[in-house]
Amino acid sequence: MALVEARGLTKVFRRPQKDPGLRGALKHLVQRRFKDFRAVDGIDLSIEAGEAVAYVGPNGAGKSTTIKLLTGILVPTKGTVAVDGHQPHVERIVNARNIGVLFGQRTQLWWDLPVRESLALLRDMYSLSPTFYKQRLERLDDVLGLGELMPVLARKLSLGQRMRADLAAALLHQPKIVYLDEPTIGLDISVKDRVRQFLRELRADGTTLMLTTHDLGDIEDVCERIVIIDEGRKIFDGPLKEMKDQFARVRRMHLQLASSVPLAQVAAVLPETEVAQGDGPHSVTITFDRFTHTAGQIVSAVLQVTEVGELHLDEPAIEDVVRKVYAGELLRESV
Amino acid sequence: MRAYKRLFLISARNVFAYRMSALVSWIGSGAFLIASFAIWKALLGDGSIGGYDWPSMKAYLIISWATMQLGGAGLEWRMADRILWGEVATDLTKPVDYQKARFAEYLGSLTLELIAITIGVSLVAMLTGGFAAPKQPLLFFASMLLVIPLKFMFMYLACMLCFWTSNYMGVAWAKNALIMLFSGGLIPLSLLPTWLATPAAVLPFASVTAAPAIVYLGQAGLEVVVVQAFWVILLWFTARLLWRVALRALTVHGG
Numbered sequence A: 001m002a003l004v005e006a007r008g009l010t011k012v013f014r015r016p017q018k019d020p021g022l023r024g025a026l027k028h029l030v031q032r033r034f035k036d037f038r039a040v041d042g043i044d045l046s047i048e049a050g051e052a053v054a055y056v057g058p059n060g061a062g063k064s065t066t067i068k069l070l071t072g073i074l075v076p077t078k079g080t081v082a083v084d085g086h087q088p089h090v091e092r093i094v095n096a097r098n099i100g101v102l103f104g105q106r107t108q109l110w111w112d113l114p115v116r117e118s119l120a121l122l123r124d125m126y127s128l129s130p131t132f133y134k135q136r137l138e139r140l141d142d143v144l145g146l147g148e149l150m151p152v153l154a155r156k157l158s159l160g161q162r163m164r165a166d167l168a169a170a171l172l173h174q175p176k177i178v179y180l181d182e183p184t185i186g187l188d189i190s191v192k193d194r195v196r197q198f199l200r201e202l203r204a205d206g207t208t209l210m211l212t213t214h215d216l217g218d219i220e221d222v223c224e225r226i227v228i229i230d231e232g233r234k235i236f237d238g239p240l241k242e243m244k245d246q247f248a249r250v251r252r253m254h255l256q257l258a259s260s261v262p263l264a265q266v267a268a269v270l271p272e273t274e275v276a277q278g279d280g281p282h283s284v285t286i287t288f289d290r291f292t293h294t295a296g297q298i299v300s301a302v303l304q305v306t307e308v309g310e311l312h313l314d315e316p317a318i319e320d321v322v323r324k325v326y327a328g329e330l331l332r333e334s335v
Numbered sequence B: 001m002r003a004y005k006r007l008f009l010i011s012a013r014n015v016f017a018y019r020m021s022a023l024v025s026w027i028g029s030g031a032f033l034i035a036s037f038a039i040w041k042a043l044l045g046d047g048s049i050g051g052y053d054w055p056s057m058k059a060y061l062i063i064s065w066a067t068m069q070l071g072g073a074g075l076e077w078r079m080a081d082r083i084l085w086g087e088v089a090t091d092l093t094k095p096v097d098y099q100k101a102r103f104a105e106y107l108g109s110l111t112l113e114l115i116a117i118t119i120g121v122s123l124v125a126m127l128t129g130g131f132a133a134p135k136q137p138l139l140f141f142a143s144m145l146l147v148i149p150l151k152f153m154f155m156y157l158a159c160m161l162c163f164w165t166s167n168y169m170g171v172a173w174a175k176n177a178l179i180m181l182f183s184g185g186l187i188p189l190s191l192l193p194t195w196l197a198t199p200a201a202v203l204p205f206a207s208v209t210a211a212p213a214i215v216y217l218g219q220a221g222l223e224v225v226v227v228q229a230f231w232v233i234l235l236w237f238t239a240r241l242l243w244r245v246a247l248r249a250l251t252v253h254g255g
C-alpha cells in the first residue's frame, strides 16, 4: 500500500445563502438556506514513499482543502484517506507524528515567543532527544540560516524569515511526509532560491513531499510527478515529463531565412502547419504538431524553398501547459 | 507529558507580558470588591440577612471575589481567536491532546492570578480586621482546588462555541452573566428568589463560588465537594464529546 492513499476523497462545504443587506440577514435567521459546495470532488491519490508530488491548479481548485483533508484537519464528507495506514482525522495524534505541515499563509510559530522557544516546545511535543534535536538544528541552520532568527520574536520576523523559521518548525522532527502549501508565497527571488535548494535537499534525504504552488519554478527541479486539479477534480496525474509530452503537442519553430520569401510559398510546402510572419523581416514562425511532424521535417521542407540562417525551437514550458489547463483549453487541444 | 509541562511553563512566563492589562482589570475588580463591601455593610449594619451577619458576609464576599479572579484571562480570548481565525488548524497538526494542552496553559496562567488574589485577600484582611478561620479547613482547600478545573471547563466550553459562531463577544458575555448570576457571585444563592434559586441549584455554576463559600462558613460539608468533583468530571468528558462534534463542523477559512 502506498504511503498516502486517498480514495474518492470529497469535501462539501455548506455555504449560507444570504440575500444582501439587513433584510437578507434577517431572512436568513428565520429561514436558513444553504447551498452545498464541493471543494474537493472524488479525488483518488496514491503517493509512494520517497515521491515528490506537485499539486497544482488555479485559485479555488481545492488544493488547500485536499491538504487539510490529508493532514487530518478536516473530516472528509465522503471517501477515505490513509496515511501510513492511519486515518488522519481519526488517529490525529499518531498521524501528527509522521507528518510535517506548512501553510505558507499561516504561521505555526507561537507569536509571542522567540523562534528558539517555539522550536523547544516542538522538541517536547515530538519527544525528541537532546542529541537528535541538536543535530537537526545544526542541519536546519545550514540550509535555512536559522541561527540569526533564533532569538527573534516570531511576530517581529519578516515574511521571508518567518517562512524559513516555519519550514524549520515543520521539519524539526524529520517527518516521513511533508505537506507544503505554497511555501514560497510572497518571497523574494533569493529567499525563494534558498527554499527551493532546501526542498531539493529534503528530496535527496528521501522525504516524501507534497507541494502546492502557483510558482511552477518551485516544482521543475524538485518534483517529478505532477497532479493537476480543477474545480475539485483531478485532471492530470503523472510524470512532469509525460505531461509535457502529452499536452504540449504544439511546438513553435522560429526561422531566420536567407532571403525574403513569400509566406505562402513556405506554407505550400508545409501543409497542416501554421506559417506566420516572425519578428524580423526575413523570419517566419512555424507552429506544428509534434505528433505529425518532427523538427527535422520542418527544416528540410523549408530548405526546399530557401536557405535557413538561424533557427530556434521553443521548448514546451510547463507554464504554458498549465496555463492552458487553467484556461480549459486542454481537452480541445489534446483531442 | 514533556509537552504539557513546557506549555505550562511558557504560559506561566507569558502572563507577565500582559501584566499591564491584568493590572487594569484588577483595579476594576478591586473597585467592585470595595463597592460590594460598602453595600453589604450598609445593608447589614449590626443585624443579619438570610443567615448572613457582617463577619460571615465579609468572608463570603472575599471568597466570591477570589473565585471570580481565577479564569485564565488572556488565554480565553487567544483560544477563541485561534478557532475563529482558523489558526486552530495548525494546532491540529501537532501530536498533543488539544484539551490537555489548553489546560496546561491555563494552569500556567494562574501564577499571576494567584499572586493577585493573595495580595487582594491580605489587603482586605488587614483593612477590615481579618477573617475567621474556615470551619472545615481541609474541605475548604479541596473545594477551592476544584474551582480551578471548573473555571477552566466553563472557559473551554464557551470558547469551543466559536466553531459555530462568528465572534466570541456574545458568548463570553453570556457565559460571564450566567456565572455571575448562578454561581452566587452576585449575591448568596440562599438570598435569590426561588425561580432563580431552583435553576442555580441544578446548574454547575454554584460549584465555583457558592460551594467553597458555604464550606468555609460550615453551612455544608463533603456533599458539596463531591458535587464539585462530579461536575469537573462530567464537564471534562462533555467537552471531549463536543470537540469531536466540533471537528466535524470545522471548516477553516482561507489558505
Ligand SMILES: Nc1ncnc2c1ncn2[C@@H]1O[C@H](COP(=O)(O)OP(=O)(O)OP(=O)(O)O)[C@@H](O)[C@H]1O
Residues within 6 Å of the ligand: A013, A014, A015, A037, A038, A039, A057, A058, A059, A060, A061, A062, A063, A064, A065, A066, B251, B252, B253, B254, B255
Ligand atoms: N470553510 C469554507 N467554507 C466554504 N467554502 C470554502 C471553505 N474553504 C474553502 N472553500 C471553498 O473551496 C474551494 C477550494 O478552496 P481551496 O482553499 O482548497 O483552494 P486552493 O486550490 O487552495 O486555492 P488557492 O490557490 O487560491 O489557495 C474554494 O472555492 C473556496 O471558496
Ligand SMILES: [Mg+2]
Residues within 6 Å of the ligand: A063, A064, A065, A181, B255
Ligand atoms: Mg490554497
